Amino acid sequence: MSRTAPVLIAGGWRQACDAIGSFHAENPATGEAIDGDFPVSGPTDIEAALAAASVVAAELAATAPERIAAFLDAYADGIDAANAELAVLAHAETGLPRDTRLAKVELPRTSGQLRQAAVTVRNRSWTQPVVDTAAGLRTHLAPLHKPVLVFGPNNFPYAFNAIAGSDFASAIAARNPVIAKAHPAHPHTSRRLAEIAHAALLASGLPAAAVQMLYHFDSTLGLRLCGDSRLGAIGFTGSRAAGLAIKDAADRAGIPVYVELSSVNPVFLLPGALAERGAALAEEFFTSCTMGSGQFCTNPGVVIVPSGVDGEAFVEAARERFAAAPAGVLFSRGVLDHLVRSVDALRAAGAHCLAGGQRGDGPGHRYQPTLLSVDAAAFLANPIALQTEAFGPVSLLVRAEGVDSMAALAAAFEGNLTGTIYRAGDGRDDDAWQRVAAALRPRVGRLIGNRMPTGVAVSAAMNHGGPYPSTGHPGFTAVGMPAAIRRFAALHCYDHVPDPLLPPELRDRNPGGLPRLVDGRWSEADLGSA
Incomplete structure (x- = not known):
């Protein structure tokens, strides 16, 4: 097999170890192949990515929020700087208008939602702290301490891309490593985004294996991966048939899976x-x-x-x-x-x-x-x-x-x-x-x-979700921070744990003024203050 584009695994770019085939992108407006072969990864690459992400999960979970936010901001800046280049790549791979759709709408939306995630990371609002002083209980949302697997769809080469979109931003914001499975319809676009993400990751000092990307793998290996208990959660946007197969594999392993499947939008x-x-x-x-x-x-x-x-x-x-x-x-x-x-x-x-x-x-x-x-x-x-x-x-x-x-x-x-x-x-x-x-x-x-449904505003008040079969869970959204982040979080409760040993969101002092539900009332004050 001819040399293929490298995969991003375990903190670096390398050739696929056991590719079981290759593929190329195609210009949908002409039907012509686009130069460049990409690997269909085999079990060795998949295992290497999962193992590397699992190793750094605890380190990323313990990382200061400011470093996570700095990565998200740096990544957004890198995307903006590469706007013209990215628009050319995605236009060739999708046929979508280069300027009016890609450069002026979807790319700013993508960098914008990364920055919104950074803001939410800094203010910690996604953690939803709750304190019951009488019972000695304190609860908040926290990292999964496991990797998140993200599948990107074909229709949004940036804003829902597995390596750059809302699922990616949400999982990273919750301090979880991401294994991105790019969509084979736009591998050149995904590769360039991954290069920008990797550079921002290294510059921010986060674990190098916190962000990894595979271009493609066959459905049998993919379903095996979705059923691996080392995963913390899965995000998927695509067809109903593929999403339900992924959900079935994940459910049997007890892995939370957030799938967007189909909708006719009456x-x-x-x-x-x-x-x-x-x-x-x-x-x-x-x-x-x-x-x-x-x-x-x-x-x-x-x-x-x-x-x-x-x-x-x-x-x-x-x-x-x-x-x-x-x-x-x-x-x-x-x-x-x-x-x-x-x-x-x-x-x-x-x-x-x-x-x-x-x-x-x-x-x-x-x-x-x-x-x-x-x-x-x-x-x-x-x-x-x-x-x-x-x-x-x-x-x-x-x-x-x-x-x-x-x-x-x-x-x-x-x-x-x-x-x-x-x-x-x-x-x-x-x-x-x-x-x-x-x-x-x-x-x-x-x-x-009184409006057609096509537009989806990136807003904290947005719900881009719905009852089955539009998604797999009616209580979550794939767009809008902080709600989208909460899909990739675990509820952690502390029972009579001493104050110095608590996470910052749950301690008596609240220097950031984070809104907390304290004894049934919202408060931004330190506990015990007048």
Whole structure:
């Protein structure tokens, strides 16, 4: 086998020891191979990475928060300095717009969330200290003392990259070593990010094996790794099938696993909203559904439209836009093949094609913007099949007869990351909004008013999670500090432990002014102070 790109293992870059194959990236817009071979790691590399991370886990857990924060800040600075280079790499590997999406949006988001993690590390807010002075108990969230394995998805080459994204930042912020499994769709981008991370790691004085990266391994070895009890937790974003296989392996070993799986993100258009601004909503919907060729986890995959004149006008306006739009470039041949199967499944379940529905002409991996339609009765008769996620520029319109029908449809949805309800500005839809929201609220992580779901703000108040099957746990988010950090933490309780032996967050003195729940009341004061 020809020489392949080095892997980052045990504190340094080296050739894979027992690669069982190699792969190369592909330009999805042209279908052409991108120069450079990357290894498919075998069991020796995987074991070496896990062993090295396990060795440094205790050291990293005992590291001062300021050094962790300094690494996160230095890494963010390095990413910003390499913005132009990284944008070129990811553009070639993903087909995403170089400037408007990659350089100006996703890269600043990535460095920004690293800096947000650094702020949270410094103020220790993720630790959530609780003190019961009468019982002599003190509790906080603390490092796992074990490595975290992170799987990166294909659709965000920076912001969810296994070596740079929110899962990575969260696990490191909680002082856990990270073993990053890059996505094979963008290995050049991942390698450059890993080089920047490694340099920042060494400069900050953290253990050199605290950050490691493998490009790829086969599913059998991957599932074996996910079931290794030396792991502390796993973060995964990707397909439902792969995520559930990982979850099954981890569950059998008692390893916490946080998986983001699939979501159709239902959008409800109430009658007053359509009457008020139907043409604008059609344009907004089309833009959201086709942005990034529809390859967002919050793409509006199902839109519920009331029947009647305004509803039909919306459907026709949307259909015209979808029919006139060029085919979108998808990330890979695998994504294209999966999308074809998903659209076929929706049609087999009773959906009718209004526009698109075919592979696109031209080089690379392309699919036509596609609009499907079904009535409410058919949807309610076969709700699971008609909620098949079509990862691409595809959406299903469901025509509803009145608010009762809309509420029934809302109650039929599986768990989703988001749910959206559009209402009129004059209040005429408010009663209907309440009825639909009552059914939809338990089924979504984020309930949105009058906005398409595509954007995900990096905010402490954000929930990028939701009930199963959108994720594996409804109580956690993959975006937003400090909540995202808490996935990779353990609850440590101290029972009558002397003050000098306690972690700083739990001692009587509170020089940082950290908010603590003391005897049922929030306080930033030292214990025993007036």
